[in-house]
Amino acid sequence: MARLSEKHIRFAQLGKNMATSMPKSRSPKSILALGESYRKRYKLKVVYKRGTGKWGRTSTTMFRKLWLSKNFEDQHIADRAHEFMHELVHARQWRSVGRVRFAIRYLNAQWRWAYEVEARREAIRVMAHIGAKKRIILDYIERQARGGLKKGYSLGRLDQKQVETETRRILLDQLDAA
């Protein structure tokens, strides 16, 4: 069974593609404004997904487009804020190594895990910044550790116990740091 290597674990822990800093204001609106300034800087075009199934339910960043989930605008502003910032982490990830290299890496389950954990650290940072209840954030972390990640991102080939342990540990560290 494939295991996460030290390299991928370290990458997920670094969080180097997260936003430089959070805005002074703790409102979700100011987070969205920050996200919007990054979106413009990166020249990402917003499109809304269509269709049913998994594709429509989640947001995706690729090919200079930020594909927002079908019901993105119907969500609570706090959820929109952390989802938006999560996607911008992916934009920085591909900008930092180039689109082709990023796409190739993303085909690899270990890298996919590392990239998604990094994006989830940003989501946790946003939730903590805007004052989400600790219980809500802990629930989110548990959902990611116990299956949210492996179901959505085909991480089945990886050692599931290790994925769960490392995901939980890194996300809890992020909550402590926030």
Ligand SMILES: [Zn+2]
């Ligand atoms: Zn993601």
